[in-house]
Amino acid sequence: LRPRREMRGPLGLFFRGFNRVFERVMGGYLNGSRFLIRKAAFAILLLLGAAAVSGLLGIRLPGGFVPEEDQGYIFVNVQLPMAASLDRTAAVNDKLDAIFKTQPGIKYYTGVAGFSLLSLVTTTYNSFYFITLDDWDARHKHGLTANVIIRQLNQKLAGVAEAQVFAFSPPAIPGIGTSGGVTFILEDRSGKDPAFLAENTENFLAAARKRPEFARLFTTLLPSVPQFFADVDRDKVLKQGINLSSVYQALQAFLGGAFVNYFNQYGRVWQVYVQAEGEFRTHADNVGRFYVRNAAGQPVPLSTLVRMREVNGPEFTTRFNEYRAAQINGLLAPGFSTRQGMQALEEVFAQTMSRDMGFDYSGMSFQEQVASQGVPASAVIGFSVLVVFLLMAALYESWTLPFAVLLATPIAMFGALGALWLRGFELDVFSQIGMLMVIGLAAKNAILIVEFAKVAYEGGMSLFDAALEGVRVRRRALFMTSFAFILGCVPLWTAAGAGAVGRQVLGTVVIGGMLTDTLIASLFISVSFYVSERFRRASPRVTARAVSAPAAISGGAGDEPPAGGSRP
Structure with a gap:
């Protein structure tokens, strides 16, 4: 090979110095x-x-x-007092809109009044926001990550006295659950009434909120919502020759809503519902404005057959693995992992709950539990x-x-x-x-x-x-x-x-x-x-192998015959 010539110039000086230092190391x-x-x-x-x-x-x-990533969007949940009207919810949303407009890092937002993403239930006193953040390059210059924006928003939202409002991150894998953090399911495995589950949920949350692993713990359980109970006098209905089902149908159609049919228009399928106008169903006394016909074909006001009374009861019932359950969402404090949060909730459960209760996980927490097992x-x-x-x-x-x-x-x-x-x-x-x-x-x-x-x-x-x-x-x-x-x-x-x-x-x-x-x-x-x-x-199994010398070959091309033998 052609001998290499030594490189000259500044580059050669650098390489020679580098090689000297490297050889010393x-x-x-x-x-x-x-x-x-x-x-x-x-x-x-x-x-x-x-x-x-x-x-x-x-x-x-x-x-x-x-790990929870900055996915470019966050969620906000709004919870007003029980049975608050939709007008009050809309007024709170207007106040929140003003806060979101002044928050750096938010590109645009969409609010849905009357719906909760956490419980997936439609109520008049819930609201939900889907907030899209600015592009990465715009936010990275100011250090506005999703977690930073959530913390800043929660500080501002704490000043909203009319409702409980908080921002939270989406699940780490979109579509698995509705929120980040830990999703814990507290189950009543004894089959008792909702009051028993509500009491245990309150005790569980009181103990869990003392743990340092969580920044916020909340539940979607609404055990005591003001409601009206329609007590139908069945004996009076039957005496007047009125079909009992017609009474219930009238109550549902006027006070709630009844599905009629579908029809096609403008290339789309529409649903038809019958319902009383809002001004005729804002008060319980309005039940007297609705009528059903008796056996003689005469109209009978529902107020003579139905007594409306105020009660408290659950807004909805969650069933998980066929048990009445309460969903508990936990937002983790900085420095704690989801595994630590799950272990903390399990420790609280062991300390506070009786044998009539059980627990499970949902969403990403369920996937993590399965992976850990x-x-x-x-x-x-x-x-x-x-x-x-x-x-x-x-x-x-x-x-x-x-x-x-x-x-x-x-x-x-x-x-x-x-x-x-x-x-x-x-x-x-x-x-x-x-x-x-x-x-x-x-x-x-x-x-x-x-x-x-x-x-x-x-x-x-x-x-x-x-x-x-x-x-x-x-x-x-x-x-x-x-x-x-x-x-x-x-x-x-x-x-x-x-x-x-x-x-x-x-x-x-x-x-x-x-x-x-x-x-x-x-x-x-x-x-x-x-x-x-x-x-x-x-090791005793490793022994030296004796190398034997090659054996002499008899005969050859020489003139001398081999020793002790004769040339053929």
């Missing part, structure tokens, strides 16, 4: 590996300590499922390590040499979990995927050194020198490829926009694990190779 790594090989027992203890610390970090990190993350990580071990055993045809590849993995896991802890992230699905990547990448880095050390050892070098030879030959390639990968993952670390949290978690795990694997674990790879080969040589 690599020389320090080589000296460190030499020291750790001589103190192999101490090095193994350090590896065991890293594994123990990694396990403790994994236990201390808050668990989660899917399946194969745990520790089993998945352990199985991935086992697969790597078996592949290495097949590659090297040895049961001990794969330990040289895997013994440095706990240090990489320590870096991954430590980075999660420092940035305050949860141990969720994205972090588990990142840890599986770190295990594979750490094994790849170890293979680069172990392969060359194995070749050098089989070539006649001593075990000590062969372990250092692998570090000396492959240390530059290991550092260059690892840092190229780490720099390529920096955009994940600093991600912004839609799905930013998931990318940040993944980038944090991978960068933290690869940094510790490259800077620290690479010192221990030669030690693990040295120790594994020492154990392999000490």
Whole structure:
């Protein structure tokens, strides 16, 4: 090959300086590996300590499922006093509109009076807002993330005295549930009346609101709403020869509404309902304005057959798994995960509820509960390590040499979990995927050194020198490829926009694990190779093979006959 000429100029000066500094650093790594090989027992203890610390970090990190992202929109729920009129709800909405217009980061909003997204029930004293936020680029300059806007809005909405108003985030996966946080279902499994469920729900919320895991807890249960009860005097109805069903139909049609039929117009299907005008059904006394006919065909006012009286009762009844239930939504305080929130509610349930009560989860919380009851993350990580071990055993045809590849993995896991802890992230699905990547990448880095050390050892070098030879030959390639990968993952670390949290978690795990694997674990790879080969040589099954000299060949092309024989 043509000899390379030395690069000149500023670029050549930079490369020569870089190589000098890099060689000094690599020389320090080589000296460190030499020291750790001589103190192999101490090095193994350090590896065991890293594994123990990694396990403790994994236990201390808050668990989660899917992180809540800034999806570009938020929800607002409005709850007025029980049985408040729709006019009062509309007046509160006008007040809220003025607040939303002055809130930075809101692009536009849509309000629905008379509907609650949390309970999916139509009432006159509920309202719901769908708020669309500004584009990412416009909000990112001012640090207006969805969580920041929710906090600012809730501070302003706390001053609305006419209703309970709060903003909350949508579910992490759209379509699974109606809100973020925790969705807890409190069930009455004894089959008692609604008052029993309402009393237990009140006691449960009073205890749960004392927990620091939640910023807000609320329920969709409306157990005591002012209502009118139509008490039909059946005996009087039958004495006058009136059909009982006609009385109920008249009450429904005039005071509520009755479906008649469909008709087609303008290419659409329309529904026909019959109902009294609003001015004739605003008071309970108006029931006397409605009539039914008796057996003689004479009109009879409903006021003579029906007595209207005021009662209190539930607005609606929620059934979950066939039990009467109360839905409880919990918005988490900063620094707490959904797993911690679920554990807190379960602890409160165990402390306050009787055996007649039960609980379940809905929405994203149900998905997280099902995932937690399946194969745990520790089993998945352990199985991935086992697969790597078996592949290495097949590659090297040895049961001990794969330990040289895997013994440095706990240090990489320590870096991954430590980075999660420092940035305050949860141990969720994205972090588990990142840890599986770190295990594979750490094994790849170890293979680069172990392969060359194995070749050098089989070539006649001593075990000590062969372990250092692998570090000396492959240390530059290991550092260059690892840092190229780490720099390529920096955009994940600093991600912004839609799905930013998931990318940040993944980038944090991978960068933290690869940094510790490259800077620290690479010192221990030669030690693990040295120790594994020492154990392999000490194994009673490993015996030296005697190399026999090749047997002499009789005959040949020479003139002399072979000893003790004659030429044919």
